[in-house]
Amino acid sequence: MSLKSERRGIHVDQSELLCKKGCGYYGNPAWQGFCSKCWREEYHKARQRQIQEDWELAERLQREEEEAFASSQSSQGAQSLTFSKFEEKKTNEKTRKVTTVKKFFSASSRAGSKKEIQEAKAPSPSINRQTSIETDRVTKEFIDFLKTFHKTGQEVYKQTKMFLEAMPYKRDLSIEEQSECTQDFYQNVAERMQTRGKVPPEKVEKIMDQIEKHIMTRLYKFVFCPETTDDEKKDLAIQKRIRALHWVTPQMLCVPVNEEIPEVSDMVVKAITDIIEMDSKRVPRDKLACITRCSKHIFNAIKITKNEPASADDFLPTLIYIVLKGNPPRLQSNIQYITRFCNPSRLMTGEDGYYFTNLCCAVAFIEKLDAQSLNLSQEDFDRYMSGQTSPRKQESESWPPEACLGVKQMYKNLDLLSQLNERQERIMNEAKKLEKDLIDWTDGIAKEVQDIVEKYPLEIKPPNQPLAAIDSENVENDKLPPPLQPQVYAG
Amino acid sequence: MAQAAGLPQASTASGQPYVSKLVLLGSSSVGKTSLALRYMKQDFSNVLPTVGCAFFTKVLDLGSSSLKLEIWDTAGQEKYQSVCHLYFRGANAALLVYDITRKDSFHKAQQWLEDLEKEFQPGEVVVMLVGNKTDLGEEREVTFQEGKEFAESKSLLFMETSAKLNYQVSEIFNTVAQELLQRAGDTGSSRPQEGEAVALNQEPPIRQRQCCAR
Numbered sequence: 001m002s003l004k005s006e007r008r009g010i011h012v013d014q015s016e017l018l019c020k021k022g023c024g025y026y027g028n029p030a031w032q033g034f035c036s037k038c039w040r041e042e043y044h045k046a047r048q049r050q051i052q053e054d055w056e057l058a059e060r061l062q063r064e065e066e067e068a069f070a071s072s073q074s075s076q077g078a079q080s081l082t083f084s085k086f087e088e089k090k091t092n093e094k095t096r097k098v099t100t101v102k103k104f105f106s107a108s109s110r111a112g113s114k115k116e117i118q119e120a121k122a123p124s125p126s127i128n129r130q131t132s133i134e135t136d137r138v139t140k141e142f143i144d145f146l147k148t149f150h151k152t153g154q155e156v157y158k159q160t161k162m163f164l165e166a167m168p169y170k171r172d173l174s175i176e177e178q179s180e181c182t183q184d185f186y187q188n189v190a191e192r193m194q195t196r197g198k199v200p201p202e203k204v205e206k207i208m209d210q211i212e213k214h215i216m217t218r219l220y221k222f223v224f225c226p227e228t229t230d231d232e233k234k235d236l237a238i239q240k241r242i243r244a245l246h247w248v249t250p251q252m253l254c255v256p257v258n259e260e261i262p263e264v265s266d267m268v269v270k271a272i273t274d275i276i277e278m279d280s281k282r283v284p285r286d287k288l289a290c291i292t293r294c295s296k297h298i299f300n301a302i303k304i305t306k307n308e309p310a311s312a313d314d315f316l317p318t319l320i321y322i323v324l325k326g327n328p329p330r331l332q333s334n335i336q337y338i339t340r341f342c343n344p345s346r347l348m349t350g351e352d353g354y355y356f357t358n359l360c361c362a363v364a365f366i367e368k369l370d371a372q373s374l375n376l377s378q379e380d381f382d383r384y385m386s387g388q389t390s391p392r393k394q395e396s397e398s399w400p401p402e403a404c405l406g407v408k409q410m411y412k413n414l415d416l417l418s419q420l421n422e423r424q425e426r427i428m429n430e431a432k433k434l435e436k437d438l439i440d441w442t443d444g445i446a447k448e449v450q451d452i453v454e455k456y457p458l459e460i461k462p463p464n465q466p467l468a469a470i471d472s473e474n475v476e477n478d479k480l481p482p483p484l485q486p487q488v489y490a491g
Numbered sequence: 492m493a494q495a496a497g498l499p500q501a502s503t504a505s506g507q508p509y510v511s512k513l514v515l516l517g518s519s520s521v522g523k524t525s526l527a528l529r530y531m532k533q534d535f536s537n538v539l540p541t542v543g544c545a546f547f548t549k550v551l552d553l554g555s556s557s558l559k560l561e562i563w564d565t566a567g568q569e570k571y572q573s574v575c576h577l578y579f580r581g582a583n584a585a586l587l588v589y590d591i592t593r594k595d596s597f598h599k600a601q602q603w604l605e606d607l608e609k610e611f612q613p614g615e616v617v618v619m620l621v622g623n624k625t626d627l628g629e630e631r632e633v634t635f636q637e638g639k640e641f642a643e644s645k646s647l648l649f650m651e652t653s654a655k656l657n658y659q660v661s662e663i664f665n666t667v668a669q670e671l672l673q674r675a676g677d678t679g680s681s682r683p684q685e686g687e688a689v690a691l692n693q694e695p696p697i698r699q700r701q702c703c704a705r
Binding site: 254295296299309316348354355361364 | 543567578
């Protein structure tokens with residue numbers, strides 16, 4: 001990829017997406033950067049602390065109240081001062097949702113109740129406020145929309161309200177069963193409108209979209225990535241998988257997109273932005289809209305590169321590349337959420353359904369991706385996956401003529417360095433091999449010598465007769481002339 | 492998206508056309524996209540998609556009733572075949588396209604059929620075998636008879652076409668549409684059923700109902 005498109009790219013640090021506690025799962029701004037599990041633990045601790053403090057406060061308040069009452073009995077003058085002080089304190093405590101001792105004890109006595117546990121799941125008050133504002137806005141829009149349909153609108157609103165009131169009692173059911181309930185509700189409402197209300201099909205579709213928006217905005221926090229499923233685990237698995245495949249190039253996937261072209265690079269960035277943005281939407285239809293927008297940008301990128309409209313043979317590899325490059329957060333959770341709670345007719349038919357199916361194909365392909373899929377040898381694939389090496393940069397010949405000379409030279413140098421590095425590694429390996437061979441050889445020789453010594457031990461036999469002096473038999477030694485004496489000459 | 496807006500939208504009794512999903516299956520470069528493009532192009536030059544040629548819709552007027560045909564193009568490369576069963580969900584019809592000048596593409600079409608058979612019960616979808624590129628007759632590797640015999644053995648519809656010469660392109664889509672309407676009529680339903688929600692990234696469930704069974 002060019003330096004330009006590298007600079008244009010979206011830089012979302014993965015650490016920002018993960019849980020603050022470092023457990024490896026995704027964090028969520030709604031849970032102050034924690035994952036659902038850690039948030040529950042943190043919230044539970046905070047709540048226990050709060051309950052403890054509230055107990056102490058309640059006792060203190062009760063003591064003060066008794067003292068105030070006692071002092072009011074003894075002196076009328078002092079009473080007003082003490083009481084005003086008490087009132088002031090009481091007012092201060094009101095801001096912490098503590099009004100009277102009676103209310104306090106009734107609240108704390110339910111500490112372990114089911115309701116308390118459910119509250120612990122909910123986000124902090126500020127987030128709740130934010131959510132309720134959005135929910136209220138959506139509800140208002142929904143009511144305003146239904147007003148235009150008069151009697152049918154009233155009927156739809158009544159059914160929707162009943163459904164939303166019934167759903168909290170179904171939270172103990174599995175997510176698949178909750179999904180089934182929602183799908184049944186969609187189907188029943190649509191059928192009733194068509195048969196009883198005689199509503200035209202195009203209007204039914206519009207109403208169904210609004211119903212989905214209304215109910216899913218309310219149910220989102222309970223049904224998106226629920227704890228009863230392994231969605232979070234799947235998210236982490238696909239995220240790790242995509243990270244491990246960071247080395248995959250467009251050429252390997254046969255992607256017909258040239259990111260050197262600025263317009264194409266822009267389209268790629270927009271496509272990545274859209275697929276990442278999907279996670280921020282609450283309504284399945286809005287998530288689908290993000291996928292569709294992403295797909296349109298991909299088609300544009302291919303069209304600009306090839307100068308002709310793209311086919312499915314071009315589109316799917318490019319979508320896979322975009323997913324690999326973007327590594328969208330909570331990808332599996334989003335796919336599952338759309339599958340479970342989107343209007344079914346949207347998923348299997350229509351443009352949104354087509355692009356969503358392609359995304360599912362892309363994710364399935366990434367999960368199964370192997371050496372053959374990328375036209376690589378198994379050896380190369382394993383090396384790239386383990387991070388030992390990465391595919392060589394493009395040769396300088398493939399650079400467009402208008403590319404900066406400095407950049408060309410830099411990549412050329414980097415290429416040379418990588419080649420030198422490979423050669424050095426090869427030499428080091430050979431040297432180590434030689435050293436090992438030498439050690440093995442010396443060890444081998446020593447072993448052979450040892451074996452021979454053991455096989456043929458050296459025996460030193462004692463002599464049969466004692467050794468005599470060499471000259472013992474020379475009896476005529478004494479007849480020898482005396483040794484010569486040195487002569488000194490004057491001269 | 493190509494929307495054939497200019498066509499008269501004859502309605503069914505309920506006042507709306509049947510919606511049918513047709514998937515184009517076959518190896519890379521057999522002419523799947525070309526067939527879809529040619530079909531969309533011949534009546535209206537303005538309905539061609541401005542961006543991509545992968546998803547099209549067209550409303551067909553078939554006398555007493557009308558049918559909205561959604562054409563889903565698929566990636567034909569070998570490496571994507573393992574994930575392409577995801578395209579089949581909720582499909583009412585499939586075109587198995589092969590290139591008459593490439594025997595391997597004919598064998599590949601047979602593999603696609605096997606994948607379809609795993610997903611659907613017999614008669615649940617309308618399947619047509621299409622031999623494309625008849626304009627390259629002198630390079631033919633698959634005879635008309637071979638194609639016809641295979642189609643008959645598997646109870647498939649069969650036709651040979653040329654997207655380049657616009658030979659029998661409309662016919663394949665119209666024949667499939669007629670068959671879909673006929674089957675919908677035979678089942679006695681006023682409209683084809685909406686597909687139930689399915690997990691698109693999981694293994695296919697055992698199908699309980701038959702959308703378009705004879």
